[in-house]
Amino acid sequence: MQDSSPVTVENIWMPTWKPVEPHFDISNLKPVTGRPKIQVYLKQLWQRRYFIIAESKAKAFQSSRNMILGHAWLILSPLLDAIVYGVVFGYLLKTSKGVDHFIPFLFIGVTYFSFVTRPLMGGVGLIRGNRNVIKAFAFPRASLVISNSIRDFIDSLPVIVMSLVVVVFLPQGTGRPYLTWLLFPIVYLLLFVFGLGLCFFSAWATSIIPDLRTIFTFFTRFWFYISGVFFSVSRFKEHPEIIAVMESNPAYLILDMIRDVLIYNRVPSVYHWTFLTICSFGTLVISFILFWSREVHYAKG
Numbered sequence: 001m002q003d004s005s006p007v008t009v010e011n012i013w014m015p016t017w018k019p020v021e022p023h024f025d026i027s028n029l030k031p032v033t034g035r036p037k038i039q040v041y042l043k044q045l046w047q048r049r050y051f052i053i054a055e056s057k058a059k060a061f062q063s064s065r066n067m068i069l070g071h072a073w074l075i076l077s078p079l080l081d082a083i084v085y086g087v088v089f090g091y092l093l094k095t096s097k098g099v100d101h102f103i104p105f106l107f108i109g110v111t112y113f114s115f116v117t118r119p120l121m122g123g124v125g126l127i128r129g130n131r132n133v134i135k136a137f138a139f140p141r142a143s144l145v146i147s148n149s150i151r152d153f154i155d156s157l158p159v160i161v162m163s164l165v166v167v168v169f170l171p172q173g174t175g176r177p178y179l180t181w182l183l184f185p186i187v188y189l190l191l192f193v194f195g196l197g198l199c200f201f202s203a204w205a206t207s208i209i210p211d212l213r214t215i216f217t218f219f220t221r222f223w224f225y226i227s228g229v230f231f232s233v234s235r236f237k238e239h240p241e242i243i244a245v246m247e248s249n250p251a252y253l254i255l256d257m258i259r260d261v262l263i264y265n266r267v268p269s270v271y272h273w274t275f276l277t278i279c280s281f282g283t284l285v286i287s288f289i290l291f292w293s294r295e296v297h298y299a300k301g
Contacts (some may be wrong), residue, residue, distance in 0.1 A: 109229035119195035123202035197283030
């Protein structure tokens with residue numbers, strides 16, 4: 001006999017299991033905009049050292065890749081700059097008067113001053129130019145600055161070799177290298193440290209006020225004319241206060257020390273070594289802390 005009871009919702013068999021909610025382990029996820037403690041930050045930078053170096057090598061010599069003469073411009077550009085300044089200041093304005101070995105003196109001034117200011121201008125807009133990468137990945141933003149400075153160093157290697165050739169073989173050159181050349185890598189290391197500090201500073205400053213790009217451009221132009229690029233400070237020997245101001249200028253000290261060890265076979269004074277070391281590492285430490293302090297803001301905006 002068939003059951004004629006009506007079919008109701010209660011009479012229909014319903015499963016007793018419940019759908020399982022998907023589970024994701026997010027315990028290891030970190031915010032892209034977080035700022036770790038400075039000791040952790042330094043450790044993260046060290047862990048990424050191979051990537052920083054690889055990226056620097058990959059981006060090196062980019063400025064001359066699409067030109068007909070290619071990498072030759074890395075050497076031709078400072079040579080042409082030195083010729084222009086030599087004609088204008090050395091020949092027309094007679095700043096070469098009283099300067100021994102003026103041609104290598106001028107070439108050292110023009111080329112190595114650009115090594116000082118290139119990191120400063122390289123940091124300008126660095127954060128804004130890499131905003132998409134910064135927003136997409138969590139990594140210490142300081143690696144961008146370090147990579148940029150290492151790339152500048154790689155770009156400068158052909159010019160460094162050229163400067164040694166100019167010092168020895170060009171007219172008014174020394175004719176031979178000196179033992180004081182062994183001190184050159186130390187001076188250049190201080191130049192690199194100082195430049196890295198400038199790059200951190202300009203990257204930090206322009207991330208806050210983009211308009212500082214123009215200010216930095218005018219500043220580097222003014223800095224060029226007061227750093228003894230194409231004249232000797234000895235012309236101010238009757239004005240010791242001017243010499244004191246010049247010797248407090250890190251860019252002037254860098255040029256003077258490089259000229260001493262490469263051209264004039266002189267060991268820089270203890271004062272110069274001490275002052276430049278304090279300026280270089282002091283600039284780096286202060287600028288790095290300023291840059292790190294805004295780490296959380298670089299992915300915004």
